[in-house]
Amino acid sequence: xxxxxxxxxxxxxxxxxxxxTLAIERWGGLTGGLLGTMPSTIVPAAAGIYAAGDAxxxxxxxxxxxxxxxxxxxxxxxxxxxPSRFERFKSPLLMTTLSALTVWCLCGILMLFGVDFAxxxxxxxxxxxxxxxxxxxxxxxxxxxxxxxxxxxxHPVARRVLLIRGSAAASAIGAAVWLSSQGQPxxxxxxxxxxxxxxxxxxxxxxxxxxxxxQGAAGPMTLGGVSVAIYALxxxxxxxxxxxxxxxxxxxxxxxxGWSLPAYLVLRKRLTFN
Numbered sequence: 001x002x003x004x005x006x007x008x009x010x011x012x013x014x015x016x017x018x019x020x021t022l023a024i025e026r027w028g029g030l031t032g033g034l035l036g037t038m039p040s041t042i043v044p045a046a047a048g049i050y051a052a053g054d055a056x057x058x059x060x061x062x063x064x065x066x067x068x069x070x071x072x073x074x075x076x077x078x079x080x081x082x083p084s085r086f087e088r089f090k091s092p093l094l095m096t097t098l099s100a101l102t103v104w105c106l107c108g109i110l111m112l113f114g115v116d117f118a119x120x121x122x123x124x125x126x127x128x129x130x131x132x133x134x135x136x137x138x139x140x141x142x143x144x145x146x147x148x149x150x151x152x153x154x155h156p157v158a159r160r161v162l163l164i165r166g167s168a169a170a171s172a173i174g175a176a177v178w179l180s181s182q183g184q185p186x187x188x189x190x191x192x193x194x195x196x197x198x199x200x201x202x203x204x205x206x207x208x209x210x211x212x213x214x215q216g217a218a219g220p221m222t223l224g225g226v227s228v229a230i231y232a233l234x235x236x237x238x239x240x241x242x243x244x245x246x247x248x249x250x251x252x253x254x255x256x257x258g259w260s261l262p263a264y265l266v267l268r269k270r271l272t273f274n
Contacts, residue, residue, distance in 0.1 A: 037220075041196075058240065064193075073222040075104045076143075079100060133229045
């Protein structure tokens with residue numbers, strides 16, 4: 001049962017990751033970035049964690065998701081500001097990638113210690129999740145306050161890159177489900193939001209289109225990522241109450257209709273007027 005859960009979650013995550021890259025390439029940073037970051041890999045990850053552990057493990061794993069998406073937003077922010085600072089280097093893409101991953105790792109370590117301390121101090125999983133959710137909204141709005149160009153890609157992303165991207169996402173989600181079964185809910189939650197999709201999207205788009213397309217997608221992707229945090233908060237209740245299938249569907253609908261679609265309409269309107 002555990003092996004099947006890990007395998008199914010990983011495969012679904014890999015397939016979804018490929019489609020997100022294609023969405024940004026075809027529709028641009030606004031549509032692709034926002035709609036492409038609707039709850040996707042979190043769906044099989046949460047369902048897999050639910051099938052692999054108990055309610056406490058599920059809640060602790062999902063509680064860290066909003067903070068994890070906050071770190072992912074910081075990770076994407078590096079892709080907006082770093083490229084211009086690395087222009088004089090031989091490989092600006094490599095330097096930007098290393099900088100973003102370093103920032104993510106440092107923030108992730110601090111987050112794990114912070115969440116562990118908060119749980120030990122009497123904070124509930126829901127309180128930690130809401131705290132991360134509020135911080136994520138503040139970051140997402142600040143990154144999209146100034147409207148950035150969100151051009152479409154002019155060159156197709158190579159199939160080899162898409163395969164690497166899907167494999168990276170599948171590995172991260174598979175690891176998250178396995179870690180949850182080993183009694184490591186916090187690490188599992190962090191693994192579930194490892195920016196495999198964001199990282200491979202930025203690298204693939206930079207290779208094919210140059211730095212402008214990924215820079216334009218970073219803000220909308222952060223804003224769209226708020227829906228993943230909403231999904232996690234809702235799934236804390238919907239999965240135990242309704243089961244993996246119906247609980248996932250309800251959480252997905254609430255996060256998409258309550259955030260992804262309104263955020264897309266607001267950004268598109270602001271971009272039109274600018």
